[in-house]
Amino acid sequence: MNALTPLTADQSYLRHFWHPVATVNELEAADPAGNGPIGRTLLDEPLVIAKLNGKYVAMRDRCAHRYAKLSVGKVLENNRIQCPYHGWEYGASGRCELMPACPSDAIPKKAFTPAYACEERYGIIWVRLDSSWDCTNIPYCEAWENPEFKRQIIAEPYNWDSSAERRWENFTDFSHFAYVHPGTLYDPAYSEPAIVPVDRVGGELRFFMEPGRDMLDTLPDDSPLGSWNYRNSMPFSVNLSIRLYKNDKPFLLWTTSSPTSQNSCRNFMIIAHTEDDLPDSQPLDFQKLVLAEDQPVIETQPGPIYLDEVSLPTDKISNQYRKWLRELSTAAAKGEEAFKAALFTDVTESK
Amino acid sequence: MSAREDAVVWNRWYPLGSPTDIRRRNATRTRLLGHDIDLEIHKTWISASSDSRPLPVTERLGYVWTSLGKPDGPPQQLLEYYEVDRLVMNIWSTPIKCSGLRIVDNVIDNAHFPFLHPNILGDENHLDLVPGEASVDAAGALWLKSQKAWLPLTNSVAEYTYRISDPYSVVLFIHRPTTPGRYDYLGIFAQPLDEENFIAHKLLAWIREDWMDERQLKADQQSISAQDKYVLERHVHKKLPLNGAETSIEVDSSSLSYREWLRANHVTYGAMT
Amino acid sequence: MTSYVVALEKDVRDYSIVRSMMGDKPLVIWRGASGAINVWLDRCPHRFVRLSAGRNMGGYLEGVYHGWQFEESGKVMLVPAMQGRPAHDISATVYSTAVAGGFVWASEEECSPSGSAGEPCYPVHIAAPVDQVRLHVDSSVDHLTPWGVDGSMVYPTGDPAQRRAELSAIRRRLEES
Numbered sequence: 001m002n003a004l005t006p007l008t009a010d011q012s013y014l015r016h017f018w019h020p021v022a023t024v025n026e027l028e029a030a031d032p033a034g035n036g037p038i039g040r041t042l043l044d045e046p047l048v049i050a051k052l053n054g055k056y057v058a059m060r061d062r063c064a065h066r067y068a069k070l071s072v073g074k075v076l077e078n079n080r081i082q083c084p085y086h087g088w089e090y091g092a093s094g095r096c097e098l099m100p101a102c103p104s105d106a107i108p109k110k111a112f113t114p115a116y117a118c119e120e121r122y123g124i125i126w127v128r129l130d131s132s133w134d135c136t137n138i139p140y141c142e143a144w145e146n147p148e149f150k151r152q153i154i155a156e157p158y159n160w161d162s163s164a165e166r167r168w169e170n171f172t173d174f175s176h177f178a179y180v181h182p183g184t185l186y187d188p189a190y191s192e193p194a195i196v197p198v199d200r201v202g203g204e205l206r207f208f209m210e211p212g213r214d215m216l217d218t219l220p221d222d223s224p225l226g227s228w229n230y231r232n233s234m235p236f237s238v239n240l241s242i243r244l245y246k247n248d249k250p251f252l253l254w255t256t257s258s259p260t261s262q263n264s265c266r267n268f269m270i271i272a273h274t275e276d277d278l279p280d281s282q283p284l285d286f287q288k289l290v291l292a293e294d295q296p297v298i299e300t301q302p303g304p305i306y307l308d309e310v311s312l313p314t315d316k317i318s319n320q321y322r323k324w325l326r327e328l329s330t331a332a333a334k335g336e337e338a339f340k341a342a343l344f345t346d347v348t349e350s351k
Numbered sequence: 352m353s354a355r356e357d358a359v360v361w362n363r364w365y366p367l368g369s370p371t372d373i374r375r376r377n378a379t380r381t382r383l384l385g386h387d388i389d390l391e392i393h394k395t396w397i398s399a400s401s402d403s404r405p406l407p408v409t410e411r412l413g414y415v416w417t418s419l420g421k422p423d424g425p426p427q428q429l430l431e432y433y434e435v436d437r438l439v440m441n442i443w444s445t446p447i448k449c450s451g452l453r454i455v456d457n458v459i460d461n462a463h464f465p466f467l468h469p470n471i472l473g474d475e476n477h478l479d480l481v482p483g484e485a486s487v488d489a490a491g492a493l494w495l496k497s498q499k500a501w502l503p504l505t506n507s508v509a510e511y512t513y514r515i516s517d518p519y520s521v522v523l524f525i526h527r528p529t530t531p532g533r534y535d536y537l538g539i540f541a542q543p544l545d546e547e548n549f550i551a552h553k554l555l556a557w558i559r560e561d562w563m564d565e566r567q568l569k570a571d572q573q574s575i576s577a578q579d580k581y582v583l584e585r586h587v588h589k590k591l592p593l594n595g596a597e598t599s600i601e602v603d604s605s606s607l608s609y610r611e612w613l614r615a616n617h618v619t620y621g622a623m624t
Numbered sequence: 625m626t627s628y629v630v631a632l633e634k635d636v637r638d639y640s641i642v643r644s645m646m647g648d649k650p651l652v653i654w655r656g657a658s659g660a661i662n663v664w665l666d667r668c669p670h671r672f673v674r675l676s677a678g679r680n681m682g683g684y685l686e687g688v689y690h691g692w693q694f695e696e697s698g699k700v701m702l703v704p705a706m707q708g709r710p711a712h713d714i715s716a717t718v719y720s721t722a723v724a725g726g727f728v729w730a731s732e733e734e735c736s737p738s739g740s741a742g743e744p745c746y747p748v749h750i751a752a753p754v755d756q757v758r759l760h761v762d763s764s765v766d767h768l769t770p771w772g773v774d775g776s777m778v779y780p781t782g783d784p785a786q787r788r789a790e791l792s793a794i795r796r797r798l799e800e801s
Binding site: 456462463465466467475478480581582585586587588592596597598599600601602 | 650666667669670671672673674676677686687688689690691703704705706707710711714
């Protein structure tokens, strides 16, 4: 069998982006004090997440002493993470501040674990492994921006045995819906999903879909059928803003996939709506149904994307996404300026 | 003559331009085969009608296509355009006052490279040409395979193959010695406004390489288009003679194969018969 | 057979081209290295592109499309793609000419300058190809070749006002003579 060619030669460009690692709820639930620590993986890096002195921190989950996992340790009242093995204490900067066995000895230079940029937003904790270029932003989410929204639901994250790239492509894939392209109603032989204008704006992949209204009759009431406006911060975020056909109200489906490793991802979701008395379980259950259908299929795909895959004209969203990922990977290998240009050079097709 | 009488030409898909271009210029009017076409620009697609009759539309290869007749199948295929490691540009839509048959005739002719496109596509010190092998495939498309001409950019002989599946369009396959089996593509799809006025829509789909600068490539291709337009509008007859009126020499075999293919397909619109 | 005034003799300069008409026939007029003025049908026998779009190299007229070289007799002396003469004689359509009273006359048959002047045309002067013969460039005339002053692409447009002025001048000269 011939060797396949991966879409990106080098995945290290992903380290320059912010990725979600845990919800605030998850961290608070881990320990009675609500400060963690918890262990998470991001791009094959084990991370320990904690709240120290009111601020969220993320460090390599590895004590400098004998490489035990700090996430199995404790957050102390002095705002340090304590290693479970020999009690080494780490401050927010990642530097070891106390070695109980030799408390008065000078602390060696190597007694530290790398700390990464860590921020909370939307009730989610975000980490950026490489902040040397400091040119990326936490992905866009509309849930708290639109005053029409009455409720924002932060779902429990779920894992898939597939890559973040594959998960993103699945979420934006329209072939589930048998759209009839309105322009070709004259002959059913030409029915196909619409090929829409796709823009790159400020590091977001943006496009708009308008499925046929006649589908309102055939789909369940819960399905968020309406005009769909996408603002997707690269590389793994989807902000799907819907104007529902049934009542002309806005509805938000936001998801960001976290690349834990090449073949696994952890997925974060936020739902926002305008209903007064809608129990959270209703929209969450509907999403779970959709996920249950998709997961077994997506998990059969290989994690990495390959150039050998056959692309069709109607795969425009996925094709544009892949082109951009490839450009970002190549640019990052060239350096900061090339990467910034690849990420922030806008391309407009829609006007 | 009315295009309706030329069934080969009437029942085909024709490009109207790239949707991005149509949106930017807010182009709501165009012409096809002598008929006025009205375009409506929706948020996610563009629709077309002629005399209030809605026309079928589809989007392929970065263009919006429509037809006045009944095409049997989608517009011509170039799936490689969608490969994600390609630099793809729908470069330019050039209005040219001549028949689309002349436009294609010009694309497949390599002998003019050193004179009309000096130092870009050819130079006067390398005049050797290898004519292509003409054949017609099962779908009826004309192929001109492995024409060779000197290319100044690479300082070596370049190999070209042409596929003509419609009278007014040609896809050029540029052979790449580094990746045999994969080609760089240039597509020229001419939209007939009427018999002597066409718009040449040109696209490029090259395997992206580090040295490629989109702006420079676009400028080079537009220079070539402008140079070709200069000559195309200076033929004494705007239509392509299929009656043997012009004098041909040995190296004109591609042009002759194309003219023979047009005669075999009974194409009359845009031709002098 | 009618003879036509097709240009002013002084407008037919070395290394440049004049475009004119004889009735409904487009003409290319050029002065060769021999000093003689050649008046031909403005149509290359190959692909019928206007010969006036090409270049006057002195000893020959060069087609813009495939670089065919036409000697002053009208015969094709070189087809570059074949690197030699064509297998059989190929020639431009040559008209008989005469120069008299400062005018260039042409006819499809015997040219007699004192005959009827026919419909006056408006000859268009085309500048020399810059990259070949820089000394003879007349920058006051618009460049109607694709290769502009600095070698960049120039799309020829022509100046209608200039055309009209030239036509009026010829009409006046004919009336005065």
